[in-house]
Amino acid sequence: MKLIDLAAIDHEEKSAYDIINSVCDELGFDYASYATTHPVKGDVQGYANYPDEWKIHYGSQGFHKVDPTLYQSALSIAPVDWGRFNHDDKFNAVFRDAHDFGITDRGLTVPIRGPYGECGLLSVTKDCSDTEWKKLKKHVMGDLQLAAVQAHDTVMQSGLLAKALYLPALSSREKEILQWTAEGKSQQDIGDILCISHRTVEVHMRSGREKLGALTTPQAIGRAIGLGLIYPG
Amino acid sequence: MIIVIDGINQHKFNHVLDDMYKLRARVFGDRLGWDVNIQDGREKDQFDDLHPAHVVSINDEGDVVGCMRLLQTTGPHMLADVFSSIMDGEPPIRSSQVWEATRFCVDTKKLGRGRGKNSVSYVTSEVMIGSFEYAQEAGVLDAIAVIDPVMNRVLQRSGNAPCDYVGSAKPMGKVVAMAALMDCSDERISAIREYADIDHDVFLTDEQALERFETGRIAFQQDATTANLDHQPLTELEKYFVEQMHSATTKTEVEAVLRLIEALSDRFTPEQKTALLKTPRAFAHEA
Numbered sequence: 001m002k003l004i005d006l007a008a009i010d011h012e013e014k015s016a017y018d019i020i021n022s023v024c025d026e027l028g029f030d031y032a033s034y035a036t037t038h039p040v041k042g043d044v045q046g047y048a049n050y051p052d053e054w055k056i057h058y059g060s061q062g063f064h065k066v067d068p069t070l071y072q073s074a075l076s077i078a079p080v081d082w083g084r085f086n087h088d089d090k091f092n093a094v095f096r097d098a099h100d101f102g103i104t105d106r107g108l109t110v111p112i113r114g115p116y117g118e119c120g121l122l123s124v125t126k127d128c129s130d131t132e133w134k135k136l137k138k139h140v141m142g143d144l145q146l147a148a149v150q151a152h153d154t155v156m157q158s159g160l161l162a163k164a165l166y167l168p169a170l171s172s173r174e175k176e177i178l179q180w181t182a183e184g185k186s187q188q189d190i191g192d193i194l195c196i197s198h199r200t201v202e203v204h205m206r207s208g209r210e211k212l213g214a215l216t217t218p219q220a221i222g223r224a225i226g227l228g229l230i231y232p233g
Numbered sequence: 234m235i236i237v238i239d240g241i242n243q244h245k246f247n248h249v250l251d252d253m254y255k256l257r258a259r260v261f262g263d264r265l266g267w268d269v270n271i272q273d274g275r276e277k278d279q280f281d282d283l284h285p286a287h288v289v290s291i292n293d294e295g296d297v298v299g300c301m302r303l304l305q306t307t308g309p310h311m312l313a314d315v316f317s318s319i320m321d322g323e324p325p326i327r328s329s330q331v332w333e334a335t336r337f338c339v340d341t342k343k344l345g346r347g348r349g350k351n352s353v354s355y356v357t358s359e360v361m362i363g364s365f366e367y368a369q370e371a372g373v374l375d376a377i378a379v380i381d382p383v384m385n386r387v388l389q390r391s392g393n394a395p396c397d398y399v400g401s402a403k404p405m406g407k408v409v410a411m412a413a414l415m416d417c418s419d420e421r422i423s424a425i426r427e428y429a430d431i432d433h434d435v436f437l438t439d440e441q442a443l444e445r446f447e448t449g450r451i452a453f454q455q456d457a458t459t460a461n462l463d464h465q466p467l468t469e470l471e472k473y474f475v476e477q478m479h480s481a482t483t484k485t486e487v488e489a490v491l492r493l494i495e496a497l498s499d500r501f502t503p504e505q506k507t508a509l510l511k512t513p514r515a516f517a518h519e520a
Contacts, residue, residue, distance in 0.1 A: 072240075072241050074240075075240025075284045076239045076240060076241055076284070077239065077284070077285060077286045077303060077304060077305050077371075078286060078367065078368075078370070078371035079371055079372065080241065084241060110372075112305070112307055112308075112329055113283075113307055113308025113309070114307060114308055115308065115309065115327075117283070119308075137370075138370075140372075141370065141371060141372030142372040142373075142374065144372060145329040145330050145371070145372040145373070146329060146330070148329060149307060152307075169324035170324065171320070171323035171324050171325075171326075172323060173323070196397060197396055197397055199375075199396050199397065199414075199416055200396065200397040200414060203326065203328075203331065203397075203414060204326070206328050206330060206331070206374075207306075207326040207328045207331065210307075210327060210328050210329065
């Protein structure tokens with residue numbers, strides 16, 4: 001089982017790496033990483049913006065084979081605070097070493113399950129006080145969920161086969177709402193037009209955006225038009 | 234009180250999960266007549282193997298009295314794979330900020346009417362509060378729940394009305410199933426809390442939950458050893474009393490059973506009688 005740094009081999013497709021960097025810049029974390037296990041070969045592949053010395057040490061010690069932030073977090077549906085592992089010997093072994101590289105054991109991992117049962121993991125760390133950590137978590141958890149699903153889909157879509165399987169399947173509601181948005185209608189307007197609550201419009205919109213791998217609604221509209229799913233307004 | 238059991242801590246709670254699967258078999262198989270797969274008195278499906286989060290309500294005696302199962306909509310889940318007919322052939326919602334809630338149930342046998350702590354209404358609200366708060370902390374904004382029309386009315390009555398429905402209601406076996414949307418908002422959580430008059434933190438830590446379950450089991454074992462001293466199989470009459478005790482829901486009903494035992498005490502050895510009077514719970518388990 002190998003540990004593969006996708007950023008090192010994949011020069012064209014750097015957007016997952018961009019996502020983890022922006023997680024640090026915009027949400028205020030020290031380091032971030034995305035990892036997934038190859039469904040066939042079992043290799044751990046992903047991106048991390050940890051210092052190179054730590055990445056090398058991590059790989060050479062085979063930590064990717066035991067690290068509970070990877071294997072345990074994949075068993076949860078909710079983000080896992082690494083505090084849950086503080087009695088875990090393997091966790092302590094990995095993070096005793098991490099400490100020597102200036103990396104804190106204060107972190108959390110957001111697991112994302114994909115439609116084929118595969119799992120992607122977005123991890124973030126920040127060296128800070130209990131209070132600050134608690135406040136930060138409350139503030140950014142939604143954004144982390146979004147970043148995690150984007151990173152996962154970006155990596156999954158980088159393969160050709162996966163690309164074919166991952167063609168966004170938008171429901172007619174989602175298409176309808178994107179179409180009305182392309183016509184310049186607000187969420188409230190669309191709710192009134194379709195006789196549903198604006199909250200429901202928001203749920204379908206969010207689902208549509210994620211299926212299209214879009215960060216914003218305008219981007220989703222652009223992609224949906226590009227794919228011929230809706231017409232230009 | 235609520236304990237959330239997921240793939241990380243499930244090895245500590247095998248006994249709780251076992252009781253939960255039994256409760257689900259009683260509710261979905263026996264009472265509601267859903268088309269579910271029951272083996273050895275336990276209702277379990279393929280989604281339980283995917284490490285969902287189980288939000289479980291445990292009473293003071295350590296018994297499982299309510300539960301609900303949560304899955305991410307980004308991965309395999311029931312609306313995508315089993316209840317897809319509800320979606321009228323449309324692809325399901327997929328978002329890291331929407332979770333799916335299924336298999337919601339409470340133990341109507343152990344819980345009574347009214348609004349008190351051991352009532353159906355209280356435990357329903359407790360499970361809902363636990364689920365929404367757990368989801369909210371995970372950065373999840375909405376939940377999509379597969380429910381039946383009865384549950385739908387219960388939700389509407391308890392400060393927890395769905396804000397919308399997706400797809401359309403479809404017959405599933407003997408019942409109708411529908412997909413309800415519920416926002417995981419502060420407003421919803423405080424409305425449920427107000428309705429059920431619950432203002433404390435509903436979550437138990439792993440340690441507290443284990444302690445609660447252990448206490449229940451020790452009490453049960455002590456009862457069982459002092460109660461069933463002769464270790465003989467229960468007689469028909471004993472079994473009858475056990476059933477009566479089991480189905481008694483109010484204090485008056487319990488007292489009536491106790492009076493009946495007293496009245497028929499010449500039919501028992503003194504040990505049997507003390508055992509029956511003292512520890513209906515110990516026997517109830519054997520019947």
